[in-house]
Amino acid sequence: MKRIGMLTSGGDCQALNAAMRGVVKTLLNSRQKVEIYGFLDGYRGLIYNNYRMLSGSDFSGILTKGGTILGSSRTPFKTIKDPDANGLDKVEAMKQNYRKLKLDCLVILGGNGTHKTANLLREEGLNVVTLPKTIDNDLWGTDMTFGFQSAVNVATDAIDCIHTTAASHGRVFIVEVMGHKVGFLTLNAGMAGGADIILIPEIPYDINKVIKKIEEREKNGSRFTIIAVAEGAISKENAKLSKKEFKKMMEKYPYPSVSYEVAAQIQEKTGREVRVTVPGHTQRGGSPCPYDRVFASRLGAEAGKLILDGEYGFMVGYKNREIVKVPLEEVAGKLKMVDPDSTIVKEAKLLGICFGD
Ligand code: F6P
Numbered sequence: 001m002k003r004i005g006m007l008t009s010g011g012d013c014q015a016l017n018a019a020m021r022g023v024v025k026t027l028l029n030s031r032q033k034v035e036i037y038g039f040l041d042g043y044r045g046l047i048y049n050n051y052r053m054l055s056g057s058d059f060s061g062i063l064t065k066g067g068t069i070l071g072s073s074r075t076p077f078k079t080i081k082d083p084d085a086n087g088l089d090k091v092e093a094m095k096q097n098y099r100k101l102k103l104d105c106l107v108i109l110g111g112n113g114t115h116k117t118a119n120l121l122r123e124e125g126l127n128v129v130t131l132p133k134t135i136d137n138d139l140w141g142t143d144m145t146f147g148f149q150s151a152v153n154v155a156t157d158a159i160d161c162i163h164t165t166a167a168s169h170g171r172v173f174i175v176e177v178m179g180h181k182v183g184f185l186t187l188n189a190g191m192a193g194g195a196d197i198i199l200i201p202e203i204p205y206d207i208n209k210v211i212k213k214i215e216e217r218e219k220n221g222s223r224f225t226i227i228a229v230a231e232g233a234i235s236k237e238n239a240k241l242s243k244k245e246f247k248k249m250m251e252k253y254p255y256p257s258v259s260y261e262v263a264a265q266i267q268e269k270t271g272r273e274v275r276v277t278v279p280g281h282t283q284r285g286g287s288p289c290p291y292d293r294v295f296a297s298r299l300g301a302e303a304g305k306l307i308l309d310g311e312y313g314f315m316v317g318y319k320n321r322e323i324v325k326v327p328l329e330e331v332a333g334k335l336k337m338v339d340p341d342s343t344i345v346k347e348a349k350l351l352g353i354c355f356g357d
Helices: 018-028 043-047 090-100 113-122 149-168 182-190 207-219 243-251 258-270 280-284 291-307 345-348
Strands: 004-007 034-039 051-054 105-110 127-132 172-179 197-199 225-230 274-277 313-320 323-328
Touching: 004 043, 004 172, 018 034, 018 105, 018 127, 018 258, 018 291, 034 043, 034 207, 043 090, 043 105, 051 258, 090 113, 105 113, 105 149, 105 258, 105 291, 113 127, 127 291, 149 182, 149 225, 149 280, 149 291, 172 258, 172 345, 197 207, 207 225, 243 323, 291 313, 291 323
Parallel strands: 004 034, 004 105, 105 127, 127 313, 172 225, 172 274, 197 225
Antiparallel strands: 034 051, 313 323
């Protein structure tokens, strides 16, 4: 008999349901008796003991469904040790609810922040197995997170659509891509969508280099330029600021996001017409792509196997084309970023893509 608690925390992404289905199918196929407690809206459900008993049928027909059947919320790690508005010790509450329900293990699906809390719960003595979700692909310890490829598809579609209208009007178009503080999504969607310029946080840009590229393209007969800008892209000047200076500067920042700043600068310095498109949360929405369905199912199956074997304290990840188990303490608190010297960046540059550096 296994009693499993499950929760999805942080920003959602495609294939969360596929991953949970993978875990549950594996457990049920073992023919052991399994009880599944689905905590609602992330850690919040575990803190306030808000759960739903789930059976096999709850996981039927959800392989292709976006979002999460459990709901999600952000419960910042930064404040996890602070009491809630009513003085409740959140960490103690999670431990107590785990013990009250006599759980054998918690299956936690999430990204960076989620993994910090998952590791804390492990340190506090709970059995935890995690799965790496995020469209940002910025989780340490895994080459790939589920949700990422689906988001690349959505962002690429946006760039593809912009291409046709940019060509008609002979304009400069900026597509702002999500990814928080890392550029994997922008780099991949930018390359897939044939962007001429890609700006990512890991390679601070010089606006003059960006303009030079636009002018070069025009000289060579191109009527338009597509720029894929990561939401976390940063100029060379701003990259030099300390954290405190940057925060202060952002307090008076006049633009909705960096893309609008880049657009304003291009417009001001060249007089060209620039338009900004922000696909935003559409990148996290909709059905998971086939890659993510397979990938999340595989991760889920391996997580199920770890639970059956009683092996806890791991994230199931993907390294060098193999599904692997990574100790949670190695994952928590680290960020995976695009290496500016990686072969993909070098290849993009060989293709003529400008990074503004
Ligand atoms: O981490 C996933 C992500 O979609 C990031 O790419 C983005 O910066 C952030 O979440 C948006 O968060 P929220 O949904 O809370 O606005």
